[in-house]
Amino acid sequence: MVKQIASGLRAAGKTVARACVAALAGITPAMAAWDLNMPEGVTELSRKIYDLHMLIFWVCVAIAVVVFGAMIYFIYRFRKSQGAVADTNLTHSTRVEIIWTVVPVVILVAMAVPAARTLIDIEDTRNSELTIKVTGYQWKWHYDYIDDGVSFFSTLARSSDAARQLGSGVDPNTVPHYLLEVDQPLVVPAGTKIRVLLTANDVIHAWWVPDFGMKKDAIPGFVNELWIRIDDDKTGLYRGQCAELCGRDHGFMPVVVDVKSKEDFAAWLAARKEEARQAKAPQAPAPAPTASPASASTQPEVAQPESAQPAATVAQTN
Amino acid sequence: MAYKQATHASADHSHHDEKPLGLTRWLFTTNHKDIGTMYLVFSGIMFFVGGAMALVIRAELFQPGLQVVDPGLFNTMTTMHALIMIFGAVMPGWVGLANWMIPMQIGAPDMALPRMNNYSFWILPFAFTLLLSTLFLPGGGPAGGWTLYPPLSLQAGDSLPLTIFAIHLMGASSIMGAINVIVTIMNLRMKEMSLLHLPLFVWTWLITAYLLIAVMPVLAGAVTMLLTDHFFGTTFFSAAGGGDPVMFQHIFWFFGHPEVYILILPAFGIVSEVIPTFSRKPLFGYDAMVYAVASIAFLSFIVWAHHMFTVGMPLAGQLFFMLATMLIAVPTGVKVFNWTATMWKGSLSFEPPMLFALAFLFLFSIGGFSGLMLAIVPADFQYHDTYFVVAHFHYVLVPGAIFGIMAGVYYWLPKWTGHMYNLRLATWHFWLSTIFVNVLFFPQHFLGLAGMPRRIPDYATQFADWNMWSSIGAFGFGLSQLLFPYIIYKCVKGGEKATNDVWEGSHGLEWLLPSPPPYHSWSDPPAVKFSDEPGEFDPHAGGGGKH
Numbered sequence: 073m074v075k076q077i078a079s080g081l082r083a084a085g086k087t088v089a090r091a092c093v094a095a096l097a098g099i100t101p102a103m104a105a106w107d108l109n110m111p112e113g114v115t116e117l118s119r120k121i122y123d124l125h126m127l128i129f130w131v132c133v134a135i136a137v138v139v140f141g142a143m144i145y146f147i148y149r150f151r152k153s154q155g156a157v158a159d160t161n162l163t164h165s166t167r168v169e170i171i172w173t174v175v176p177v178v179i180l181v182a183m184a185v186p187a188a189r190t191l192i193d194i195e196d197t198r199n200s201e202l203t204i205k206v207t208g209y210q211w212k213w214h215y216d217y218i219d220d221g222v223s224f225f226s227t228l229a230r231s232s233d234a235a236r237q238l239g240s241g242v243d244p245n246t247v248p249h250y251l252l253e254v255d256q257p258l259v260v261p262a263g264t265k266i267r268v269l270l271t272a273n274d275v276i277h278a279w280w281v282p283d284f285g286m287k288k289d290a291i292p293g294f295v296n297e298l299w300i301r302i303d304d305d306k307t308g309l310y311r312g313q314c315a316e317l318c319g320r321d322h323g324f325m326p327v328v329v330d331v332k333s334k335e336d337f338a339a340w341l342a343a344r345k346e347e348a349r350q351a352k353a354p355q356a357p358a359p360a361p362t363a364s365p366a367s368a369s370t371q372p373e374v375a376q377p378e379s380a381q382p383a384a385t386v387a388q389t390n
Numbered sequence: 391m392a393y394k395q396a397t398h399a400s401a402d403h404s405h406h407d408e409k410p411l412g413l414t415r416w417l418f419t420t421n422h423k424d425i426g427t428m429y430l431v432f433s434g435i436m437f438f439v440g441g442a443m444a445l446v447i448r449a450e451l452f453q454p455g456l457q458v459v460d461p462g463l464f465n466t467m468t469t470m471h472a473l474i475m476i477f478g479a480v481m482p483g484w485v486g487l488a489n490w491m492i493p494m495q496i497g498a499p500d501m502a503l504p505r506m507n508n509y510s511f512w513i514l515p516f517a518f519t520l521l522l523s524t525l526f527l528p529g530g531g532p533a534g535g536w537t538l539y540p541p542l543s544l545q546a547g548d549s550l551p552l553t554i555f556a557i558h559l560m561g562a563s564s565i566m567g568a569i570n571v572i573v574t575i576m577n578l579r580m581k582e583m584s585l586l587h588l589p590l591f592v593w594t595w596l597i598t599a600y601l602l603i604a605v606m607p608v609l610a611g612a613v614t615m616l617l618t619d620h621f622f623g624t625t626f627f628s629a630a631g632g633g634d635p636v637m638f639q640h641i642f643w644f645f646g647h648p649e650v651y652i653l654i655l656p657a658f659g660i661v662s663e664v665i666p667t668f669s670r671k672p673l674f675g676y677d678a679m680v681y682a683v684a685s686i687a688f689l690s691f692i693v694w695a696h697h698m699f700t701v702g703m704p705l706a707g708q709l710f711f712m713l714a715t716m717l718i719a720v721p722t723g724v725k726v727f728n729w730t731a732t733m734w735k736g737s738l739s740f741e742p743p744m745l746f747a748l749a750f751l752f753l754f755s756i757g758g759f760s761g762l763m764l765a766i767v768p769a770d771f772q773y774h775d776t777y778f779v780v781a782h783f784h785y786v787l788v789p790g791a792i793f794g795i796m797a798g799v800y801y802w803l804p805k806w807t808g809h810m811y812n813l814r815l816a817t818w819h820f821w822l823s824t825i826f827v828n829v830l831f832f833p834q835h836f837l838g839l840a841g842m843p844r845r846i847p848d849y850a851t852q853f854a855d856w857n858m859w860s861s862i863g864a865f866g867f868g869l870s871q872l873l874f875p876y877i878i879y880k881c882v883k884g885g886e887k888a889t890n891d892v893w894e895g896s897h898g899l900e901w902l903l904p905s906p907p908p909y910h911s912w913s914d915p916p917a918v919k920f921s922d923e924p925g926e927f928d929p930h931a932g933g934g935g936k937h
Binding site: 107108109110111117120121124125128129132135136139140142143146147150151152153156157158159160162163164165168169172173176177180183184187188190191192194195235236237238239240242243244245249250251252274275276278280282285286287288289291292293294296297311312313314315316317318319320321322323324 | 636767
């Protein structure tokens with residue numbers, strides 16, 4: 073009994089010690105990873121949004137310096153303990169009141185103009201070269217290259233899923249891209265205006281990749297759209313998450329996008345089209361074998377959505 | 391007409407201070423001070439219940455990985471924390487202060503509708519029992535966020551009807567409280583007091599009460615539609631039946647945006663009382679302050695969609711809501727500038743109410759800046775539903791609304807109890823709260839900008855460092871708050887005798903009453919004269935207004 077308690081205490085002590093070490097470790101070597109600001113991103117729009125963000129930020133800083141400066145100075149200067157005597161006649165000044173009403177209006181207009189201009193660009197989805205339909209499910213994403221007959225689901229990677237279970241004992245730091253890794257990323261070409269259509273199958277989700285600057289809700293029964301054009305030289309993997317509370321596993325449906333050069337993307341898409349065609353081909357004469365576990369596991373991503381996608385989604389996208 | 395009887399017998403004050411003893415005093419009381427006390431105690435209890443839930447959230451977010459709760463319970467905690475803090479802690483806190491102070495500040499014996507006052511309080515314990523009981527239901531409590539967006543909120547089990555009925559009850563209570571405030575201010579203020587002599591706390595509450603009456607029925611309507619969608623086959627919010635889930639968001643935020651001003655406007659009132667007192671100078675630009683509050687209240691009705699810029703609105707709609715939202719910065723700026731100007735050439739001392747009011751001034755402004763940033767639609771596409779938003783609204787609600795309540799309590803506590811509280815301990819409470827509230831919420835700006843979504847129980851490892859700091863701040867802030875009930879308890883029990891005007895620079899009718907004030911505040915209106923100019927009554931100006 074005493075031994076049990078002792079070992080329990082020791083275990084608890086270890087946990088606390090580990091937490092402390094983790095805390096200290098977190099402070100020192102990871103300093104460089106302490107993100108403070110919005111990423112500039114890799115798209116035309118994300119840079120405009122970033123510039124706008126920095127503009128408002130510096131405007132706010134400038135106002136804060138003036139206003140907080142005045143407050144601090146008054147607090148310091150007019151201390152009763154230093155013998156300050158109140159001038160009780162200072163109760164009005166129409167002139168300063170007009171000034172501090174008009175000046176903010178001017179600043180706001182100056183901020184609203186570039187904001188409106190950027191917004192107009194954001195809403196202009198014309199002349200897109202590729203359209204991808206994104207459907208939110210509890211709790212995964214479905215991607216559909218609607219002009220090419222290629223579609224697949226994208227779910228949280230197994231390594232993350234195992235580590236994120238309550239009391240899994242797995243240290244998230246040992247899992248590569250913990251919670252931001254999927255089995256099958258969305259693949260898109262760089263240098264192409266891509267229109268993303270967003271909808272959902274069950275509840276509202278939101279599709280967001282910070283580096284692309286955009287986030288929009290995926291709403292069941294409605295189709296939203298946004299567009300992105302990733303810089304030619306910015307190929308690679310970009311990560312984001314669902315940004316609208318969508319239930320229990322809202323925190324566990326990441327978005328991963330693999331940005332390829334136009335040529336690589338074309339090759340990838342052709343290969344996926346071929347896979348999709350092959351997966352369909354044996355279905356016509358003998359549908360039974362395709363349902364066998366063996367063939368399902370060879371082409372799970374392509375075959376599954378074709379058959380598993382509920383009829384409701386089709387109806388909703390009309 | 392209880393107050394009339396009191397007026398008749400006003401010759402003998404002490405006789406009327408007799409009150410029933412024991413539980414029945416509190417159950418059946420129609421006295422504004424008793425009811426105010428009950429509201430404040432209730433608010434304090436809910437503050438700690440909601441705070442405990444916040445600590446569960448921060449404990450889970452201390453490190454990446456799931457250690458404390460499963461994701462379902464985590465979502466319940468975020469949902470309940472919000473509902474309890476908004477409807478259980480802040481709103482009853484304000485109604486409690488209104489009950490105590492409005493009659494004293496306008497020369498009235500009591501609230502105008504004392505029996506309804508009793509009902510509106512006693513609804514609350516039932517409403518929150520109903521809400522909290524959902525935690526023990528098989529499917530758990532509501533977990534779809536306090537915003538209750540369908541279709542997610544409709545996936546809840548048995549908690550849904552209980553949550554909705556609890557919200558109905560809270561709404562009924564708020565509406566009754568609001569009616570009482572309006573009727574009291576309009577009918578019971580002393581004859582000589584024109585509307586432009588009202589103390590700012592009374593003014594802000596008058597406007598808040600109108601906001602409450604305007605929007606609480608809208609919330610009731612929205613949640614009732616959820617109820618019928620769930621149980622009676624309607625499809626208000628289901629696209630499959632021709633409805634629209636986004637319509638719920640429009641209706642909800644038509645309530646929700648005025649609601650956030652309901653939470654903050656009375657704090658504006660308190661700060662407008664406290665800063666002049668401790669600057670020993672009348673409020674700068676009294677009438678501008680009143681007009682600013684009124685404009686903020688008006689604008690609050692036409693900015694709701696800025697909570698939902700990502701739902702896919704038409705361009706014109708987005709531009710309208712962006713511009714309208716930015717416009718709010720103007721009257722808000724006027725208020726901040728006026729408070730600052732009140733300190734100009736003042737004679738400042740830093741007792742606890744002033745400290746909390748000053749922290750309000752700085753930290754609410756930070757929340758205002760991030761609010762302005764959030765109004766810019768393209769940038770909002772990045773900020774929306776991230777920790778940047780969490781940081782923003784906690785800056786306006788914790789060092790905003792909550793510090794406002796604390797400033798108010800520390801300001802009037804000696805008046806209520808007749809004792810001075812421990813100023814040293816209250817100053818400690820201030821410093822600990824202010825330091826930890828920043829450790830708690832400031833890093834959340836960084837988390838949001840770096841890409842951490844809100845309402846997630848676990849996060850990618852690059853968010854670990856700031857989350858750890860935020861959790862340390864949360865526990866520090868939570869523990870510091872234990873000082874608050876302790877200081878109040880000691881003050882109720884005893885302490886140095888407080889004078890009638892308590893603070894050197896105090897102004898307003900409440901300070902003419904003894905400390906503690908008689909059970910029925912002003913059986914006869916005080917014999918004071920008001921100035922012809924707009925502004926509050928100021929005893930230091932020889933009883934003739936503020937000049």
